[in-house]
Amino acid sequence: MASNLPLENVWDYPRPPEIEPVQARLRVIFNQIVLADTTRAMRIIETGHPPTYYIPPEDVKQEYLNRNDKTSYCGYKGLASYYDFILPDNQPIVKARIWSYENPTGSDEKYIGVKGYFSFYVGPWDCYVNDEKVEAQPGDFYGGWKTKNIMGKVNAGSGAWIIDYKMTNNPSRYITEQPDTFNTVFALAPQERISNIYECDDRRCGCGSKYTVALTNERIIQRRADSCCGCCSQGYIDSMLFLSDISSISTRVNPTRNGMPLTLTGPFGSEVFTFSRQSFHNALAMIPQAAMPHKISTQPRIVMQTPYSAPPYETKPMKPDYQSAF
Incomplete structure (x- = not known):
């Protein structure tokens, strides 16, 4: 019918x-x-x-x-x-x-x-x-x-990952296989799974920084690659924070030309992760969602024991000076 x-x-x-x-x-x-x-x-x-x-x-x-x-x-x-x-x-x-x-x-x-x-x-x-x-x-x-x-093709929930989220007519690429590599000094553990990869190109005329952030079931990892005039690399900075260590999320760092920084604070200090304006609200919703199982678990924490498949959960915009804490 x-x-x-x-x-x-x-x-x-x-x-x-x-x-x-x-x-x-x-x-x-x-x-x-x-x-x-x-x-x-x-x-x-x-x-x-x-x-x-x-x-x-x-x-x-x-x-x-x-x-x-x-x-x-x-x-x-x-x-x-x-x-x-x-x-x-x-x-x-x-x-x-x-x-x-x-x-x-x-x-x-x-x-x-x-x-x-x-x-x-x-x-x-x-x-x-x-x-x-x-x-x-x-x-x-x-x-x-x-x-x-x-x-239209419907998202299927657990067992699948969303990668390269972009607010376009094709907002995400639905995949069922993990990427082969994620190029930072922080190698992925055997049972670690990437749920999202975000990219933000904040360069102008070839000068500036390009940010690549991976959200996994255990960590959030970033590579900031710096360049000058597009012809000579100035090196890179890799940073990482365990989801279980995140105690607060702040958007009080000033935005860059194309980037929206998030400050994640834990017991050992703060790290700033930069996202594109298109993917910022998605990241702001998914990071707490990925961290939540580590916050409510009553079992002793064993690193990478259980892969967490983070879905493309409902997102919401936040006010510029929004401050949240688990």
Whole structure:
């Protein structure tokens, strides 16, 4: 059955993501139990992703939901709480397939529109937009609903990396294999994985610096290559900081001609990492997201033990003198 919704391409969706009301009827049905039925939903659309739908609590049968201990962090909406689906008479429980932002945070208050709303992963229940049964967004991280009108290659979540993020008509190159090398004095460990590489060319008439920053599951690494008149290299400076050591992030260093510096502070001092203006907000969201598992883990830290696949998470612009701390 053809979709009765207008055609939309995920690469035409905005970044930063936008929130908007939904006119369509949404339903979530499990074994003839209608868990949710609404015409008052909101959706969030973001570059490379099918829409994520949020249903008002009044239209969800909350007697089947039980909040668990799982949480996750979004650079825009803050901390999400997760819910198990439960039934009487000892039937199996579906764990952590429903989430909600009980108190969306951040300087951009537009996401307050989904406060207390519930969002459902597709499956094991059936999800419908109008009368169309939706497909799940690939992967096991994101919760987008894909209808037949959604066009474009969709980001798949964990197990994939986004590299060379640029705010263009093709914002990122989707890859499933790691780069062979990253040229700095800080060699990658065998189990270390790069999630993003950022480049900022701050040279003018061949003079100045070019910055290359790699974000991995354990560290953030930068090479600053200096040159003069484009014909003679002035050498390079490599710097590195473990994600587990980051205690604060500041944007108070003045921007350069093309670059936006971030100051990352840890117990052993500060390092400045420079990003292009196009990729700055992406980096500002992804660095805390990558560092968060190192901050909330209750296990002794073993360097490079578990690769972390950082997704292209929701990003948000910050004020020039923004100061954050974990």
